[in-house]
Amino acid sequence: NKMVIHIGGVYGDKDAAIQRFIQVANSLSSKIRRHLIIENDERLFNIEDVLYISQLTHLPVVFDNLHFNILKPENSRSMKTYIELAGQTWTTNDGRQAIHYSQQALCKKPGAHTNTTALNPFIHFIQNELSGPIDIMLEVKDKNRSAEKIQLYLDQDIGAAEKLWARYKYDVMAKSLSIYQAIRNLLKDKENTDFEAFIQYLETAENLPEDIGNEINAGQHIWGYFKNQATDTER
Structure with missing residues (x-):
């Protein structure tokens, strides 16, 4: 070393x-x-x-x-x-x-x-x-957030892009619904994915100011995954 x-x-x-x-x-x-x-x-x-x-x-x-x-x-x-x-x-x-x-x-x-x-x-x-x-x-x-997006650009790997999107999609939704939808549409073309555009969308969303309405919307989407398992007290 x-x-x-x-x-x-x-x-x-x-x-x-x-x-x-x-x-x-x-x-x-x-x-x-x-x-x-x-x-x-x-x-x-x-x-x-x-x-x-x-x-x-x-x-x-x-x-x-x-x-x-x-x-x-x-x-x-x-x-x-x-x-x-x-x-x-x-x-x-x-x-x-x-x-x-x-x-x-x-x-x-x-x-x-x-x-x-x-x-x-x-x-x-x-x-x-x-x-x-x-x-x-x-x-x-x-640290690793920059490393993984640069590795994604270098590898041009659609599987890695989808995994990255799965982790960060609600971060994006909490900032901008239009960017969220743009990325969803971009990733549908698995044969000709524009990886540079995908990463630039992520960077743009990350630099946007907090939006309370979008934050609440993202929270409600996340809540939808487990609301049926929650007890009355947890609700």
Whole structure:
């Protein structure tokens, strides 16, 4: 298993801090070193700094897209180039290259992660910045909810879409009956399902404000499943 670490502070002298990190990293036992990966951050050590440290320590580099967008090196190369350069620091024993992917939360400090991973920017990222198989670690507040919708888009699996819909349909109904009905109609075409549209409907509903009337309606639909089993006291 790998543990991702940042380089740390600069303490008034960035070059000296880099050399200290290299010295200490190289003094560690191989038992410890084989678990470590170093990452670019958004404040102090950009991707060029981390790639330089990797050259002298042979520690793999995990590239972070959000940190890169906030703290780019002078004369920066493309994100795709840096992802490929980071990949070259990984050996067979390290496993497949992993990167961090996240999106900037609006109206929050630089580096703050969003509550959910919006699909369209993610699609743009994988189509334009990646050149081969890679493990993508999502840094996002809703954790598995983002992971499962992205996996659904990548797999284009109607069975998985129906399972996802079964779990979230009343969440959608509680926000918007029109979106609820649109998704039902979309999933009827099992041969040509538009998975991107399905996920975008879910995202739109999730971002809508609370609607008391829709909340009550959704609650009444759920109540219909077990009202005949309820006792008078439970009713």
